[in-house]
Amino acid sequence: MSVQSTATRDAAPRLVRSLTLTHAVLYGLGVTIGAGIYVLVGIAAGRSGMHTPLAFIGAAIVMAFSAASFAELGTRMPVSASEAAYVQAAFRRDWLSLAVGLLVVATATISAATISVGSAGYVAVFVPVAAPWIISGVVLAMGAVACLATVQSVTFAGIMTVIEIGGLVLIIVAGLGHGTEVVARLPEIWPSAGDSAAWAGIAGTSLIAVFAFIGFEHLVNVAEEIKEPSRTLPRALFLTLGLTALVYALVVWIAVTAVPPQELARSPAPLALVFERLTGLPLVTMSAIAIVATLNGVIVHMIMIARVIYGLADQGSLPKALTRLNPVTHTPLLATAFGVGAILVLALIVPLAGLADLTARFTLFVFAIVNLALIRIKARSEAPPPGTFICPRWVPFAGLVSSVLLLVVDLVV
Numbered sequence: 001m002s003v004q005s006t007a008t009r010d011a012a013p014r015l016v017r018s019l020t021l022t023h024a025v026l027y028g029l030g031v032t033i034g035a036g037i038y039v040l041v042g043i044a045a046g047r048s049g050m051h052t053p054l055a056f057i058g059a060a061i062v063m064a065f066s067a068a069s070f071a072e073l074g075t076r077m078p079v080s081a082s083e084a085a086y087v088q089a090a091f092r093r094d095w096l097s098l099a100v101g102l103l104v105v106a107t108a109t110i111s112a113a114t115i116s117v118g119s120a121g122y123v124a125v126f127v128p129v130a131a132p133w134i135i136s137g138v139v140l141a142m143g144a145v146a147c148l149a150t151v152q153s154v155t156f157a158g159i160m161t162v163i164e165i166g167g168l169v170l171i172i173v174a175g176l177g178h179g180t181e182v183v184a185r186l187p188e189i190w191p192s193a194g195d196s197a198a199w200a201g202i203a204g205t206s207l208i209a210v211f212a213f214i215g216f217e218h219l220v221n222v223a224e225e226i227k228e229p230s231r232t233l234p235r236a237l238f239l240t241l242g243l244t245a246l247v248y249a250l251v252v253w254i255a256v257t258a259v260p261p262q263e264l265a266r267s268p269a270p271l272a273l274v275f276e277r278l279t280g281l282p283l284v285t286m287s288a289i290a291i292v293a294t295l296n297g298v299i300v301h302m303i304m305i306a307r308v309i310y311g312l313a314d315q316g317s318l319p320k321a322l323t324r325l326n327p328v329t330h331t332p333l334l335a336t337a338f339g340v341g342a343i344l345v346l347a348l349i350v351p352l353a354g355l356a357d358l359t360a361r362f363t364l365f366v367f368a369i370v371n372l373a374l375i376r377i378k379a380r381s382e383a384p385p386p387g388t389f390i391c392p393r394w395v396p397f398a399g400l401v402s403s404v405l406l407l408v409v410d411l412v413v
Contacts, residue, residue, distance in 0.1 A: 015224045015225050015307075015325070015330065015331075016149075016225060016330045018150060018225060018227070019151060019225050019226045019227060020227055020232070021236060021239075023151065023226075024219060024226055024232055025243070026158030027158065027219065027222065028215075028219045028239070028240030029165060029243060029244065030161035030164070030297075030299075031215040031216070031297070032213060032240055032244050033164060033165060033168070033293075037168070037248060037271070040208060041251070042265050042270035043208055044205045044209060045252070045262075046262065046265025048201045048204075049256065050185070050188040050189060050256055052253075053249045053256075055206045055209045056248045057245060057249055059212070060248075062210060062402045062406070064238075064241060065396075065399035065402055066217070066399040066403065067216060067237045068391040070219075070370065071238070072384075072389050072390060073086045073370065074220040074237070075229060075230045075385075075387065075389045078220075078226070079223065079224050080222075080223075080308060080311030080314065081308045081310070081314070081317075083100050083104050083220070084104070084311065084315065084317070085097070086370055086373045086377075087370075087373050089373070090373035090374070090377050091373070091376065097315070097317065101317065103365070104221075104366060105305055106362065107363055108218070108308070109305060109346060112298050112301035112305070113343045113344075113346035114359070115294050115298050115301070116135050116343060117131075118294055119134070119135075119138050119291060119294035119295060119298070120135050122287050125284065135347050139298065139344045140344070143336065143337075143340035145157075145299055146302035146303050146340070147329065147331060147336050149329040150225050150330070152329075153299065153331075154222075157300050157303070160292050160299070161296055163289065163292045166289070167275075167289035167290075168271075170275070171251055171254060172250045172254060175254030178278055181257055182253070210406055214360060215300075216241050218300070218301075219236055221304050221308055222304070222307055233389075255271065255274045271286065272286040298343075302339055305335075306331070306338075306339050307332070307335075309332070309338060309339060313335070322334055323335075361410060361411075364403050364407045367403040368400055368403040370399075371397070371403065372400055378396070
């Protein structure tokens, strides 16, 4: 890159560092704790029964390796389109960097479109309108929110995250206040050492549970807008993962103690069933919370998609017009519009059943590439920037192996 082009780039308007640790954690929780947990509980309980919480704890431990790799790379290079930047720094291959960046965009777009379609069913309970109109309204309304100043859109998403998590906390509180059974039955979580069937079930359930944790890594794509990223980003990543694991483990344990696991497995809305069984309140209450969960999922994905597109353009992989920031909101409106348009088209036109299954696989592939990138960067023994979060050399190897093994097991299964 020439001195002139570097100067031009530095003189151009930049994204504003406005996000605090609280903003970052709420964003991370919003993109991680999605509507999936409302469905996954039943599938997981059907496989592991009373041992299901162990599967979620195990999945969190596996994810922690990749979280540490993201923390180091995110503090080495706190930029948008982070995964693409890491790959470029490690392998110096423009095509590979662009491919990884576009893969991240595609994965988030598919996920957001799927969530948008899913929201239609919940919204229709309150607004009896045809699904295409509901989907269009949801995508365009959330797209307008994503165009606001980052601190405003993330705060809006954060409020929705609080409501979304509040629904899960309500189940936890109701379960803990329902009697001593939740505590008295704790020994049932851990199977005996010789119960190979139970341990095999836990291993299989962990594969499902991993998908419930996908999303925390999106925090690195707003690193350019986080205050003091070298301190804030690692804390936000680990707090997001830890809080998510705690909430999941508690919710799952209360679910399997409140409703028999096989009954949960047969229910199309397992958490709503648990909620009704514990509180006696109508299912419509949980439906309202589910709407908030789905809308929040759409917003946080839109924000991330726009930042990755902006980052790829800023790195020279996409047209520079996509780096233009609105002078009022300081957000990339054109990049956001492209993301919103792609989500709307997918949600309205493309059959998403098969595509949605690829989301987790794409993410695990990206995890493997990112861990490999950190291994390559560490092998050069170059001095990292001051304040960089440094993880042990074995951590990215553990992240790479665990991601590849999960991919292989998923494809075989």
